[in-house]
Amino acid sequence: MTNISRSPFTDEIKQAKSPREFNMPYFTSFKEEKDLERHLKNYRSTMILYRNNDDLMCKIFAITLQGEAQNWFYTLPPQSIRSFYELSLVFTKEYSSYRSIKKKSDHLFNVKKNLKESLRDYMKRFKAEKAKIVGCNDSIPRAAFQKGLPADHPLFGKLIMKEDLTLADSFTLAEKHAL
Structure with a gap:
């Protein structure tokens, strides 16, 4: 929500x-x-x-x-x-x-957090890639954002425990975690 x-x-x-x-x-x-x-x-x-x-x-x-x-x-x-x-x-x-770039939502599963990349930079990159997708419902980007995190990242565990999060909620949680 x-x-x-x-x-x-x-x-x-x-x-x-x-x-x-x-x-x-x-x-x-x-x-x-x-x-x-x-x-x-x-x-x-x-x-x-x-x-x-x-x-x-x-x-x-x-x-x-x-x-x-x-x-x-x-x-x-x-x-x-x-x-x-x-x-x-x-x-x-x-x-x-x-207007110009159209990708399918499954493209987001290719966006992974790099080892030396900050969580904030990963979120910026993820949002930029999501912006290239027209008509993308919330569940696919939310799952792709989570899947793009390494399994041992502390945020990964928090996101996986909360099944009803929207993408916006996931970003809010990530922002708090990035502080």
Whole structure:
């Protein structure tokens, strides 16, 4: 299960109030297989009256994400997004690869943690490879991430003991373990 209380927004964004006159417009949700540039353009044009309210732009944009895109959003480090500009940059970086590189989810089982590689670097590399896969459900990447760890790695045992973890939960556990 994705931990939605673990927002990547700064406290300033999280605590900002919506303007009184704000009425939630209708948005088409973004799913990985859709055109990210079209989604961003549509979002910006729909929110044109509020483009100077960065906090609102961030909060509402997060609502437009669905499925794996929403799961990806909650894997961003806490307090890492300070503006809509930053959010759109990391969003574009994450999903721009969907346009050109298409791999199957079983490709992730080839991604293994190298002996001298840090857990944090393995996670970055794994996430980059996962971003190349369109329409990948959560169970295969979660299993591949675990399988990519050496069996004697302390995190491997923790992941194997918790059967109901999502990939986002696995990354959260790995982040705590990497500290």
